[in-house]
Every structure is written in C-alpha cells, then in structure tokens.
Amino acid sequence: MRLADLAGLGRSAGLALMACMAAPQAVQAQAARPNILFILADNLGYGELGAYGGGATRGAPTPRLDRLAAEGLRLTNMNMEAQCTPSRSSILTGRFAIRSGTHSVPFGGVADGLTQWEVTLAEALSAQGYATALYGKWHLGSSNGRLPNDQGVDEWYGIPRTTDEALWTEAPGWSPEVMPPEQIMEGHKGEPSREVKVYDIAERRLMDAEITRRSIAFMEDQAEAGKPFFAYATLTQPHLPTLPNPDVAGRTGHGDWADMLAEMDHNVSQMLDAVDRLGIRDDTVVIFASDNGPEFVQPWDGWAGPWRAQYFTAWEGGIRAPFMVRWPGKIPAGRVSDEIVHGADIFPTLAVLTGAGLPHDRPIDGVDQSGFFLGGTERSAREAIPIWCAERLQTVKWRNFKVHFYEQETMVSPALKLGVPLLFNLYTNPREEKEKVAIDSWIIGPVLKVVAAFEQSVAEHPLIAMGTPDPYVPPQ
Template sequence: MLNSQRTATRTAASIFFVLATAILVPTVSRADDQKPNILFILADNLGYGELGAYGGGETRGAPTPVLDQLAREGLRLTNISMETQCTPSRSSIMTGRFAIRSGTYAVPFGGVPEGLTQWEFTIAEALSEAGYATALYGKWHLGSHDGRLPNDQGFDEWYGIPRTTDESLWSTSSGYSPDIVPLEKIMEGKKGEPSRPLEDYTVEQRRLIDAEITRRSVDFMERQVKAGKPFFTFVSLTQPHLPTEPNPSFKGVTGNGDWADMLVEMDGNVGKMLSTVDNLGVRDNTIVIFTSDNGPEFFKPWDGWAGPWRGQYFTALEGGIRVPFMVRWPAHVPAGRVSNEIVHGVDMFATLARITGAHIPSDRPMDSIDQSEFLTGKSQKSNREGFPIWGANTLLAVKWRNWKLHFYKQDTMFDPPQKLGIPFIINLYTDPREEKPTVDSWVMTPMLKIVASFQESTKGFPLIPMGTPDPYAPPSSN
C-alpha cells in the first residue's frame, strides 16, 4: 500500500515537472569527488541599487569594496528576482517551492502556527543527508517555536531571531508592555535539542547582532574545515531591515548617516567571512553566494534604493522583486561575467542540489530549476524564461522574458492591490519603471501558460493554508 501511495504521489507531481521543464538531472561531474563548501549570505531588504557593483556604493555615501570585488571575482546577475516579502523568499530558497504552496506566502503576524510544516523538505535537510555540516545564523522567519525552528528543518545548529527585526522597536513604543506581548528573543539551538532563548531582541541588541552573526559564522567554518567536513553556512544578515542601526563601532564612520554606516558595516562583515575562507585554504572549493530577500527598505528615515527600478517589497514591481546577486566559485564560475538572464531565488535548491549531489524531492511539485550549467558558464542561457509573482496569496503578475503582465495595480506596500479590468503589459526594456502599458498582447499566450502550468500542478497537491499545524501530509499521501 505504501509503495502504491508513493507511486500515485510521484505520478501527480510529474504533471508539474513536464509542464515546467524537468529539473531532475544527474550530478555535475567534477575532476574530484570533494564536495564544495557553501557560504550563502542573504541580506534583509537590500535594494538592487545599494552596492557599488550595482550603481550604489560611493553614490550612496558608502563604499562597498569587498562586495564589489566579490562581484568581479565571479558572476553578477542583473535579472534575478525573489518573492515580494521576506518570509516567502526565505521559504522558496529553503524548499525550492513557491511559498504559496507551503502556507508561507506572507509575513506572519501571530495568532496561528506560522512557518514551514515539518513535511516540507529544505535544502539544509538535503545537504545534511549528503554529508554536509549545516548552520544558520541570523534571521529565520519560517517558524517561531520548537518543531519549526532551523534545527528542526535540517540545520545542525543555529543562532539568531525567529521572526523579524522591526520587533526590536516594540520596547520603545508608547504603551507597549511585555506582559501583553513578550519581546522577541535572540535564540540558539542544535539539532535534536530544544532551542533556547538567550536575551530580548531590543534596539541595543539589534545594533550588535550582525557582528555576532558574523563571528559565529566564522567559527563554524573554522570548526568544519578542521574536522574535514564540507559546510553549508547560511548567513541570514538582519541588515538593512529597519530599524537600520549600525554597530556602535561603525557609527559615524562615513559621516553620511546611519544608512551609509550600515552599508559599510555589512561590507566589512562579508569581508571577515571571505577572509576566513581564504585563510582556511578553501577558497577554490567554496561556493560563495551573496544576495537579498526582496526589494529595498523605504520607511523614513531608512530609505533604500532600487536603482533604476520602481517599487519596494510587498509589490510586484521590479523594485520589489529584483535583487543583487553574485556567486564566486574559482575555476568553476568564470570571473568577471555579468548576465541579464532571468533567474529566481527558488532555483537555488535545484542548483545547489545538483552541484553537491544532494537529493531533490520527487514526491511533490517543485518550482526550482537547475541553473548549474548557466552559473558555471557552460551555458550562456538560463533554464528559466519566467515565473508567477505572488503578493501574499494573490497572483499579482507574471514575468516572461522582458515582459510583465500585471493583473493588479499596487505602487506601495500600503496600497491595497486593485484588480485591473484589463491586465496591462509592460516591456521592461523600454519601460523599466513600469508606467506605460504596451499593446504587445501576443506575449499573453506564453505568460498565461505559466499560470496554467502552476494551476495544473496544484490538482494533486492543494496549496497548504497558512497556519496549518503539524503533523501535515498532502491528501494524496494520506
């Protein structure tokens, strides 16, 4: 019976794979069998235009020489997108599935069992099974309680905050009382053990936490290299999410305000991690990825910058979803390459799994597409042409090649999405700010095929509602 259930499950899942291009392919062949280390650094609300390599840096009053050099040493993407909010982006990176599938399609605000169900299979679980030491340091935002914390989802150890940084402002808010709503805790935990709270996440701790995230990340890499074990170090920085407060040691370093000081601190923290990789002698065998979870911070006085794009997180505009991305892997990823090919953050699961030989689930619809040959320069073309854009549980738009089809109008996160009587089409080459609809209606055909493929894939695997408790199993496997 169990085998027949699994067969039925895989048959249902295969519908999606046929429609969305198969991603299950053999492991990348390498000259040796040594698995590469992975240092994955994810910034929080870092806009497309913040770093020098993307037109920011000194133009923002904040030189970013380390990250600019990292961009020159590998591949820099100019057309990679994430989801519209931080929880969905983190979910899609972790699971290789659009967050609408997993009940993680919006930032949770309490009152329900938020986060990933234990049925979801994360890249940390896949890499752990493949022999990696795994750790997450920083922001999680995919579950707040034991059972749904990083050490329950494949990470050997973790340190950081279970939710988000703006909660550090609660203690300074008028009328706030921890007797009514307790402050978020900075926590740590190890696989197989309950996580434990360390201290309240206050504004004071907010200024210090990224330095501690960096210190622990460095220590973890040092320990694993000494032990002779490949590592997956997921560094989930809390900067530049509001309140954008630099570490006291960086306060005033630029003379251009907290935002600039913060960017310089972030660049310095990345520099410490990269120096550790070099000093440990594992540079050539370490994949380094730096990216952001969505578009820029925009609350005054913490203004980020989306470069040439319009919009911020929570919107389907390019400024809300297009992010910086750079990857370095010496002798594998050609240095100095820049590409405008379409990639999505969800693709990181299949890409890293193929490179490392890790397991990709075949018992559920996967949205992740293997981009390993594209990233390593064996192909100049991405394996992806487009994707749906969700705002919470609403399909806001579809992107395909250089066009975007908007079903709703929404200029900021505070604007309710307004259903358009007639969807409008944008050519991003001629209108990067998405202000002048075109009449290129022929592009609706491939765009609507993307929507139809996604909808077809949900027939055997209904979307998981937000707040679904554990244990969870899809109807087809009950």
C-alpha cells in the first residue's frame, strides 16, 4: 500500500525507517562463539503454552517449555509476520519479507522462495566457522537452487513446503499424475538435495520425532568436534493436520491437539537434555519461538490467548507469538518483558552475539536487540513495526498503539480498505475492538513517518517481486 492511498491522511515527511526506532545497543561479540539451538514451532498460538496461560488449560501441561521460559528472557510482545513463508524469510534475512518476494505462502507454478542474492543467517554463521543444519519445515523454496543447502545450511532434512500437503494422499480424487505429492528431502551443501519419501499422514505423525533425533545427533557431532553450531529445528507441529506421534496418541486423554502439545514439550525436553548432557549448556543460546499466530482451520484451530484472531491477519492474534531465549550467565533468568520485538531482529542480534557480519548493500529491517536481551537495558531497540498481510501494508504498530488501514477478520475474509483508519491503544483495548470515539488520533503522525520512510527505502532499493527467478541482480 502506498502512502498516497491512505485516503485523506496526507503525506508525512520522509525519515529513515530506523529513525522511528531507538538506536541499536552496541554489544561486543563474545570471544567464545556461542552455539545456537533455535527451535521454531509452526503456527503455535500465543496462548498455547503454560508460560503464556495455556498448557493445562489446553489439555496438556508444558513443564519443560515453562521451565525454559523461566531460565531466561520471555517476551510477551514478540511479533512475527502473519504467514509461515514471510515469517521464516524475515527471521533468516533480517528483512521484511515484502522486500524479498516472500510476502505470501506460495502455490505451484512460480519460482517460489528466496533468491540466491539474499544473505541468510545460516550463510553469515557459516562464514564465521559455524556448522549449520536445518531439520524440519523450510517453506522458502521447493527446488534445487532454493533449498536450505543452497542458502548456507551444511545439511538438512525435512519438507520444502507445508504440512497440509500430507493430506493429499488421502483426498478423494487425488492422483500423483495430476499433482505430485510433497516429498521429504535431504541435502548437503554443495550437492543437489534428493527426495527421500512421500510426506503423507503416516510420515506427518513421525516428522517431529525425526527432527528431534537429527537435531540431537548434529549437536553431538559438533560438540565432539569442538565446533560451534547453529541447529535450526523447525518443528512441523501444530500445523494442520495436528496429529500426534503414535507413541504419544491418547496419552493425555484430551484428544489429538493436547497429545500434540505434550509431544512438543517432550521433544523440546529431549533437545535441552542433550545440551546439558554434552556439557554445553553455558555455551549455547537456546531460542524457542513460533512463526506466527495460531491455526484458523477447524478442527485444528489454535488459541491466541487474550489476543484477537489467528494467522494471516494483522490482528494481535495473527502476529504475537511466544518467544523465549536462554543463555546461562549472559541472559538474566526469570525476566519477562512486554517490549516490542520483531522476528527480523533475530538475525542482527545473533550476528552481534556471534561476531557474524550483516550485508551492507541492502536494507536490513531487523535491529540489534543484544543489549536488551543481555539485560544491559530494559528497553527494546525498536518501537515500530509495519505489518503486511501478503502484499498489503495493512497495519502499523507503534509503541502500544496500532493503526489499521485495512480490516480483515480472518484468513478467508476480504481485506476491506478503510476510509478512516482504525486506531487502537493496546493497553486499554487489547482486543482491538471498535470504539465510537478515537481519542488517540495523534498517533497518525509517527505512524505515517514509518510508512513514508519505508516508501523512501523502496525507492532506493526496489522490492523483489514474488516469483523472481535466479539469478537476481538488483537494479542500479
């Protein structure tokens, strides 16, 4: 959405987007490079874990994840992008996905995923001597040239796209001649990836246990070799179909969804136990997060806790996600913060903590949060987030306020462009419910500065269109 399209609101003076955010905290990289275990759940809502008000209230306590939350920093205002592909793109590139041609979950027939021109966190860490692995869901390209081992990952195993494709093999009328099934794949850097087997319902139930097993084996190998590692365990749960491992099915007595939650807690427990057993607890940054808000599709729909709506929307329920980070002796334990953070901040923050570099030839939207994470300041390094739903700049979040330029209730609802934006103070109206009188209209000023600044950056660095093939060369 262009600023000129915001009916009747005028054009604000252009400022650099970063000027709308606090200056990054300068933190020297540690002499000893920490390992990174990053566990990313798929469509886990804000309210699902015990530490966020769920757990037993969702049919299954989550004691190990709750303990992890208490062992470091737990964020209550971590914001991801509204869909799986864009959130994973912003995490790995430090750039809003609208810039990279990854603003929407792709369907067949296009060159889906990141162009090879993008620089990923895995590439930056690899250049620093890290061993890198991804096990699980990728969703940033589904053919050789755009798979994890083409983007800085030494080895990977998992699915290139998404879990709902596991339903195809049991769908009436489906045939592989009409639409080939999704394949579980594996690959190594410098080699083409290969297809391993069909990703069907049976394999869907087994996938997260295999992700856990492989992640542990990778950490064991690197610990034995004395090499720092980046283990990216991208779980497939609770994405639809939310079906637990057969070994867990029926354990809670509260159905598949609760069984899945118990399985997730168990899998995370196994990975954390491995970190302790290998004697690398104090040398390992552990992150657990979700990629966006909860499932919308019944009967697998999830829960966003106190927030409105689910993924694919700009409501808080679509973008607020659980996030916890532990680094014993570095990140203070038992800390909870409602400071605003975005998934794009993960790359620059980890770059500082590990001494990795960031590219300087493109806009990096993420900001370094290392000072905030390490307890050097109580304030986040940012105060604003533009929020896209697909290609629409739908909302801007600034401090504790939000301005919606479109209204879209669910992922299948039309996006209605508003003649007058909806304004919300999240402290007094956390459910983003309509008010008869907008008393906070002054926030339009700083919000439009954010929009204008982004437009200015796009004029200097044009967006990459979705479906752009390789090789991509940015225009001069």
